[in-house]
Amino acid sequence: MARIPYIDLDNASDEVKTTFEQLPIELNIFKMVANAETCFAPFLRYGTSILAQQQFDAKIRELVILQVAKIWNGRYEDNQHVPIAKAVGATDAEIDAIHAGDITADCFNAAEKAALQMTTEVCESGRASDETFATVAGFFSPREIVEMVLAIGFYTTVAMLCETTDVDIDPPADTKIIDAIK
Numbered sequence: 335m336a337r338i339p340y341i342d343l344d345n346a347s348d349e350v351k352t353t354f355e356q357l358p359i360e361l362n363i364f365k366m367v368a369n370a371e372t373c374f375a376p377f378l379r380y381g382t383s384i385l386a387q388q389q390f391d392a393k394i395r396e397l398v399i400l401q402v403a404k405i406w407n408g409r410y411e412d413n414q415h416v417p418i419a420k421a422v423g424a425t426d427a428e429i430d431a432i433h434a435g436d437i438t439a440d441c442f443n444a445a446e447k448a449a450l451q452m453t454t455e456v457c458e459s460g461r462a463s464d465e466t467f468a469t470v471a472g473f474f475s476p477r478e479i480v481e482m483v484l485a486i487g488f489y490t491t492v493a494m495l496c497e498t499t500d501v502d503i504d505p506p507a508d509t510k511i512i513d514a515i516k
Contacts, residue, residue, distance in 0.1 A: 337500045340365035347371050353378065358514035362501045363410060363492065384488055386515040390474070390481040392422040394446055398453045398482060399489045400424075400432045405457040408493030410503050417508045445473040449482060456486050 340362065343351060350368050353375050357364060368374045388395065396419035403412035416429055428446075431439035437450035448469045455462045462470065470479060495501070 335500065336362070336366065336502055337498075338366075338369065341368035341371075343368075350374055359507050359510045361414075361504050361507060363414075363496060363504075366495065366499055366501050380488060382515050384481070384485050385512055388478075388481040388485070390478045390485070393419070393424055394449050395482075395485055396422055396424055397428060397432065397442075397446055398449055398485055400429065401437065401450050401453040402457060402486055402489040403493060404432055404435065405454065406490055406493035407497060408489070410496035410501050411489055411492050413503050414506055417506045418512060421509045421512070448473055452482065453486055456483060457490060 341350065343354060346354075346368065350371050354360065354364070354368070357378075364374075364378070367377050370377075384395070396415055399415045400412060400419055402408060403415065412433075419429060420426075425441060427439070427441040431437070431441055432450070437454065438447055442450065448466070451466050452462045452470045455466055470482075474482065
């Protein structure tokens, strides 16, 4: 059970009500974030930009999100993003390796390993080492690197919010969110 109540839509601002009406699915994470009414729509726009507008490869993005969830014990985001990861090409072996904490497993290619290492370092120390950054820069453009770091930060925030407030875990939405924003 969540530590604080989800937003009461009957008493929410018109902007929050309108935003909810536009969502393809009503999830507990949205009802929790909506408590911060002025942040709700910008939060959704930011999440949408990560999921649908980045140049950064969707499969690697989802592996990064799952790694963030692993590091921050983000049960909610792991539950929601495993089906998305599979939909964009992640294999069961890759997902299992992340869950087991093995980001150097043979199922990952070199670019994926570099992205997962960078994710780990950024989450653990706030910065990638020079060696890891150089490796990542060999695979990704400057835009993709910035997009990766922004995704790491956003999903770190999601994990912290969900874990701190004990957001009740919804059944996976599968790709409903991504399909709606394409």
